[in-house]
Amino acid sequence: xxxxxxCRDLDRNDPLAFVRDRFDLADGVIYLDGNSxxxxxxxxxxxxxxxxxxxxxxxxxxxxxxxxVDLPRRVxxxxxxxxxxxxxxxxxxxxxSINLYKAVVAATQLVEGDILTDSxxxxxxxxxxxxxxxxxxxxxxxxxxxQVEESIEAGVVSLTQVDFRTGRRHDLPALTARAxxxxxxxxxxxxxxAGAMPIDLDRHGVEMAVGCGYKYLxxxxxxxxxxxxxxxxxxxxxxxxxxxxxxxxxxxxxxxPATGIxxxxxxxxxxxxxxxLEMALSAFDGVDMRAVRAKSEALTGAFIEIVSDFGEVLTxxxxxxxxxxxxxxxxxxxxxxxxxxxxxxxxDYRPPNVARFGFAPxxxxxxxxxxxxxxxxxxxxxxxx
Amino acid sequence: xxxxxxCRDLDRNDPLAFVRDRFDLADGVIYLDGNSxxxxxxxxxxxxxxxxxxxxxxxxxxxxxxxxVDLPRRVxxxxxxxxxxxxxxxxxxxxxSINLYKAVVAATQLVEGDILTDSxxxxxxxxxxxxxxxxxxxxxxxxxxxQVEESIEAGVVSLTQVDFRTGRRHDLPALTARAxxxxxxxxxxxxxxAGAMPIDLDRHGVEMAVGCGYKYLxxxxxxxxxxxxxxxxxxxxxxxxxxxxxxxxxxxxxxxPATGIxxxxxxxxxxxxxxxLEMALSAFDGVDMRAVRAKSEALTGAFIEIVSDFGEVLTxxxxxxxxxxxxxxxxxxxxxxxxxxxxxxxxDYRPPNVARFGFAPxxxxxxxxxxxxxxxxxxxxxxxx
Numbered sequence: 001x002x003x004x005x006x007c008r009d010l011d012r013n014d015p016l017a018f019v020r021d022r023f024d025l026a027d028g029v030i031y032l033d034g035n036s037x038x039x040x041x042x043x044x045x046x047x048x049x050x051x052x053x054x055x056x057x058x059x060x061x062x063x064x065x066x067x068x069v070d071l072p073r074r075v076x077x078x079x080x081x082x083x084x085x086x087x088x089x090x091x092x093x094x095x096x097s098i099n100l101y102k103a104v105v106a107a108t109q110l111v112e113g114d115i116l117t118d119s120x121x122x123x124x125x126x127x128x129x130x131x132x133x134x135x136x137x138x139x140x141x142x143x144x145x146x147q148v149e150e151s152i153e154a155g156v157v158s159l160t161q162v163d164f165r166t167g168r169r170h171d172l173p174a175l176t177a178r179a180x181x182x183x184x185x186x187x188x189x190x191x192x193x194a195g196a197m198p199i200d201l202d203r204h205g206v207e208m209a210v211g212c213g214y215k216y217l218x219x220x221x222x223x224x225x226x227x228x229x230x231x232x233x234x235x236x237x238x239x240x241x242x243x244x245x246x247x248x249x250x251x252x253x254x255x256x257p258a259t260g261i262x263x264x265x266x267x268x269x270x271x272x273x274x275x276x277l278e279m280a281l282s283a284f285d286g287v288d289m290r291a292v293r294a295k296s297e298a299l300t301g302a303f304i305e306i307v308s309d310f311g312e313v314l315t316x317x318x319x320x321x322x323x324x325x326x327x328x329x330x331x332x333x334x335x336x337x338x339x340x341x342x343x344x345x346x347x348d349y350r351p352p353n354v355a356r357f358g359f360a361p362x363x364x365x366x367x368x369x370x371x372x373x374x375x376x377x378x379x380x381x382x383x384x385x
Numbered sequence: 386x387x388x389x390x391x392c393r394d395l396d397r398n399d400p401l402a403f404v405r406d407r408f409d410l411a412d413g414v415i416y417l418d419g420n421s422x423x424x425x426x427x428x429x430x431x432x433x434x435x436x437x438x439x440x441x442x443x444x445x446x447x448x449x450x451x452x453x454v455d456l457p458r459r460v461x462x463x464x465x466x467x468x469x470x471x472x473x474x475x476x477x478x479x480x481x482s483i484n485l486y487k488a489v490v491a492a493t494q495l496v497e498g499d500i501l502t503d504s505x506x507x508x509x510x511x512x513x514x515x516x517x518x519x520x521x522x523x524x525x526x527x528x529x530x531x532q533v534e535e536s537i538e539a540g541v542v543s544l545t546q547v548d549f550r551t552g553r554r555h556d557l558p559a560l561t562a563r564a565x566x567x568x569x570x571x572x573x574x575x576x577x578x579a580g581a582m583p584i585d586l587d588r589h590g591v592e593m594a595v596g597c598g599y600k601y602l603x604x605x606x607x608x609x610x611x612x613x614x615x616x617x618x619x620x621x622x623x624x625x626x627x628x629x630x631x632x633x634x635x636x637x638x639x640x641x642p643a644t645g646i647x648x649x650x651x652x653x654x655x656x657x658x659x660x661x662l663e664m665a666l667s668a669f670d671g672v673d674m675r676a677v678r679a680k681s682e683a684l685t686g687a688f689i690e691i692v693s694d695f696g697e698v699l700t701x702x703x704x705x706x707x708x709x710x711x712x713x714x715x716x717x718x719x720x721x722x723x724x725x726x727x728x729x730x731x732x733d734y735r736p737p738n739v740a741r742f743g744f745a746p747x748x749x750x751x752x753x754x755x756x757x758x759x760x761x762x763x764x765x766x767x768x769x770x
Contacts, residue, residue, distance in 0.1 A: 024441050033445045040441050048433035048657075055425050055605060056409050059731060060418045068606050095652025097626035098483055105520075119638060124627035124652070127640040131625045135490075135520065165636075214653070220440060221453050221656035240516045241482035242509035251550075251735060253504060255512040267480025267509070268599070271606035272433075273658040346444060350636060 002302050007366035010298065015291050020363045022283045023218075029344045030368045035164075035192060035325045035358030036348055038218030038280070047279040051272055068271045072243070075274055076261065078281040079217065079226050082289060083190060083209065084200035089228055091261045092213065092274055096191055096225040097128050098239075099210040102264060103227060104132045104158055105238040107185045107208065113155025114138060116184070120145040120163040125189055129158055149175060154183035161199070162192035162323030165350055167300075167315035169193070169323045176204045191215060194226075196296055196324035196360065198289035207233055216324070216360055219277030227264045241266035283362055295361035296324040299369055303357065306373035310380050314354065325358040328376075332383060339379055345372050387687050392751035395683065400676050405748045407668045408603075414729045415753045420549075420577060420710045420743030421733055423603030423665070432664040436657055453656045457628070460659055461646065463666040464602065464611050467674060468575060468594065469585035474613055476646045477598065477659055478628075481576055481610040482513050484595040487649060488612060489517045489543055490623040492570045492593065498540025499523060501569070505530040505548040510574055514543055534560060539568035546584070547577035547708030550735055552685075552700035554578070554708045561589045576600060579611075581681055581709035581745065583674035592618055601709070601745055604662030612649050626651035668747055680746035681709040684754055688742065691758035695765050699739065710743040713761075717768060724764055730757050 011017060024042045025031065031039055054066040063069045076090035083090070093099065104115065115138050117129055126142070133140035143151045145168060148159065157179045162169050172188060179186040188209040190199060195216030201209055207230050213223030229235065237244050237257070243265040246256045257263045297319040303326050304313050311330030316322045330336060333355040337347055347357040357372065396402060409427045410416065416424055439451040448454045461475035468475070478484065489500065500523050502514055511527065518525035528536045530553060533544065542564045547554050557573060564571040573594040575584060580601030586594055592615050598608030614620065622629050622642070628650040631641045642648045682704040688711050689698050696715030701707045715721060718740040722732050732742040742757065 026442055026444065029444070031444060037445045037447075039444060040437060044440070045434060045437040048437055049430060052425060052430040052433055055429070057411055059411065059414070059416060059424060060422045060733065061726075061731075062422075062606060094479070094483065095626070095655075097652035098479065098624065101624050123636050123638050124625075124630070126638050127625035127627070127630065130640055131623055135623060212653070221447060222653045222659070223657075224655060225652070238516055238520060239483065239486050240509075240512035241480070242512070245509070245512065251508050253508050253511050255515055267482035267610070268597070268607045270480075270609060270655045270658040272608075272661055273655040274607070276657055341446075346446075348445065 002305055004370050007302070007370040010366040014295065014366070016287065016295055016361055019283060019287060020365065023363045025363060029346060030372050032345065032347045032357040032359065032364070032372060034218070034360035034363070035215050037214055037221060038216060038360065039363065040220065041218060041280050041283050043279050043282070044220070044276060047276055051275055068269070071271060071274045071278065072265060072269045073262070075278050075281065076226060078278065079194070082284060083194050083228065084198060084202055085228050086202055086231065089202070089231055089261055090226055091265055092224050092226050092277065093265045093269065094225055096189065096210055096212045097124055098266070099225050099227040100125055100128045100158070100187070100189060101132060102237055102239055103187045103208040103210055104129060104156060105136065106235040107156040107187055108132065108136045108138055109236055111155060111183070111185050113153065113184070114141050115156045115158060116141045116143070116148070116151055117158045118143050118145045118148050120166070120168065121160050122164050122189065122191065125158065125160055145170070149178055152178050152182045152184055157184045157186040159186070160189040160192065164192055165314070165354060166327050167322045167325040169321055172199065173204050176206050180205065193323055195284070197293040201228055206230065213277045217277065218280040218283060220273065220280065222273065223277040224270050224274050229261055229264060237263050239266050242268065287362070292361045296359060299359040299361060299364060299366065300324060300326050302366060303359065303369045303373055307376055310376055324360065325356060328355045328357070329353055330355055336376065336379055340375055343375060345375050387690055389755050392687070392755040395751040399680065401672065401680055401746055404668060404672060405750065408748045410748060414731060415757050417730065417732045417742040417744065417749070417757060419603070419745035419748070420600050422599055422606060423601060423745065424748065425605065426603060426665050426668050428664050428667065429605070429661060432661055436660050453654070456656060456659045456663065457650060457654045458647070460663050460666065461611060463663065464579070467669060468579050468613065469583060469587055470613050471587055471616065474587070474616055474646055475611055476650055477609050477611050477662065478650045478654065479610055481574065481595055481597045482509055483651070484610050484612040485510055485513045485543070485572070485574060486517060487622055487624055488572045488593040488595055489514060489541060490521065491620040492541040492572055493517065493521045493523055494621055496540060496568070496570050498538065498569070499526050500541045500543060501526045501528065501533070501536055502543045503528050503530045503533050505550070505553065506545050507549050507574065507576065510543065510545055530555070534563055537563050537567045537569055542569045542571045544571070545574040545577065549577055550699070550739060551712050552707045552710040554706055557584065558589050561591050565590065578708055582678040586613055591615065598662045602662065603665040603668060605658065605665065607658065608662040609655055609659050614646055614649060622648050624651050627653065672747070677746045681744060684744040684746060684749060684751065685709060685711050687751060688744065688754045688758055692761055695761055709745065710741060713740045713742070714738055715740055721761065721764055725760055728760060730760050
């Protein structure tokens with residue numbers, strides 16, 4: 001069994017230890033909810049001041065002089081290396097739901113057949129897929145997560161890599177290969193994985209991917225989302241907007257699509273939110289995503305080792321099968337989360353009876369794992385008295 | 386002919402003079418581009434600091450403790466009185482393009498027939514309508530602005546109230562009444578009018594409206610947009626998202642739409658951008674929109690009176706027919722705008738050969754009109770030498 005001393009040793013030898021100091025972490029808080037909303041990097045307040053200042057001084061010229069107009073591509077190019085995507089394949093725009101909608105509608109224009117997903121997908125992805133099915137007349141098939149591989153056939157496959165409830169991770173390379181074998185296009189939602197593990201989109205030939213900016217990317221509440229399109233894929237954005245035009249500032253009444261990833265943009269970028277995300281991504285400077293994944297497996301592994309005595313661990317114990325969170329089914333989960341919150345340990349509750357703890361390797365330490373697990377043990381002893 | 390002394394008198398007697406001080410205007414600048422990007426109100430830097438602080442301290446709890454979760458409705462209810470809408474009929478979400486897409490697709494589900502618009506519509510609205518037509522198989526009819534009234538028949542009518550190029554204003558009450566007579570649903574884009582004039586959506590029974598947050602609402606670069614739906618209208622959002630669900634935080638895999646305007650939301654709100662818009666809307670506290678319109682007509686009227694000698698005024702001289710901007714077709718417009726910029730007078734250029742000047746009544750003074758017009762006169766004398 002792992003000990004407190006082991007945890008302190010692991011922290012001392014952590015090759016990512018230097019990254020924690022880039023975050024402005026609340027005093028006395030162990031934040032295990034970065035999978036829901038990442039904390040701010042230290043420079044955020046300064047970035048916001050700079051934005052207010054640029055806006056006040058430059059006014060309309062800020063679009064060019066402060067580089068606002070290039071933000072969506074600049075942020076996209078910062079996200080790209082985290083998900084194994086080349087420059088010019090990712091753009092920051094809209095919300096995850098809107099991007100998923102655009103991606104899946106665009107996919108239906110390229111391939112016949114059903115839309116396949118699984119019941120472990122994030123609820124709002126299921127809502128969006130329902131909308132797409134209704135609008136396009138395609139059938140939406142929802143299978144169990146374990147049945148995805150055998151269910152893939154020609155059509156569109158839309159999956160979320162890491163299950164928000166259980167932390168179960170789909171095998172992205174295998175399912176992508178299976179989709180291609182079957183003549184399907186695949187769209188991955190990376191909201192619960194981008195920034196917590198390396199993802200080799202280009203290498204595996206994934207057609208499209210979307211993901212959110214406010215979880216492991218730490219872009220702040222409601223940070224804009226991103227969309228990736230494989231470089232050789234020719235598609236049509238189903239929602240043509242100002243910034244998906246080839247030359248937006250020509251104000252041409254006739255639509256002419258931009259080439260490449262710009263085509264997946266829509267309206268005016270939400271500059272203030274997006275600039276904060278840009279700054280947040282600097283936390284990844286010089287960070288090796290393989291080291292992030294190694295630490296993630298170790299953090300979640302240590303936590304599982306201790307807490308599996310306290311409840312049912314819903315998260316796969318096999319490291320390759322999980323993301324960077326641990327879900328514990330435990331009697332009184334809603335009270336547990338609330339009581340832990342009182343002592344500065346922040347996880348979250350997902351119905352029914354699941355306590356969920358995220359381990360963001362950029363700022364969570366092994367000693368945090370230890371202290372959180374010990375607090376759960378203590379809570380259990382007290383409540384079972 | 387209006388004189389400098391008249392302008393100073395008008396400023397002294399301006400019932401809206403008190404509002405200008407709410408803005409953090411750049412020194413020595415006459416800002417006539419607020420119809421493209423409004424300037425910041427004074428409290429913006431403070432709002433941003435507060436946001437950074439709330440995020441750092443509250444983390445995930447900010448959604449409730451800082452009220453982020455209610456922002457879209459709170460901001461909607463601040464915009465509502467500016468456009469003659471009752472509480473609970475407006476929500477702040479997404480971009481104008483996305484909202485227009487949702488509105489027009491939803492309208493096609495309620496009524497048969499073509500989609501009608503005019504060639505003076507904002508280019509990106511035309512792009513979006515093209516997308517909707519393609520997706521739904523409806524025919525998109527694009528007529529001249531003057532032909533709209535006679536062209537309306539059963540179907541969907543989608544118009545922008547004020548033409549971004551010429552400042553020509555459609556007669557919203559008359560065209561709405563005509564649409565209803567013909568059995569059409571009407572969707573108004575208020576991007577170039579909201580905040581610059583009273584708009585009585587409820588009174589005229591307008592079905593839906595959309596608009597942007599960063600022009601006369603001063604919400605900052607890329608501020609989120611808004612959407613209005615008439616209270617009794619039962620429709621289906623074509624892009625179901627997390628926050629259009631009846632109970633988003635139940636994480637129910639089955640979609641159940643929210644009632645009312647919440648149904649038109651989609652993904653997670655862009656909190657940071659939206660909170661800045663919320664603060665910006667405080668500039669309208671205690672402001673009578675009829676006084677705003679009266680001042681707008683007077684400002685644009687004075688400007689037209691002087692500059693009509695210098696070029697072709699594309700904006701209607703009849704006050705009722707124009708919005709709050711004046712477009713001047715003038716030889717060398719692109720140089721004029723650039724040269725004026727050098728001396729702190731900021732308008733903008735729209736191809737071909739149009740110099741565009743916006744007069745936001747909340748912070749533009751009559752003396753600004755005078756000085757800008759005199760600067761154009763001087764430029765013309767110098768360049769014609």
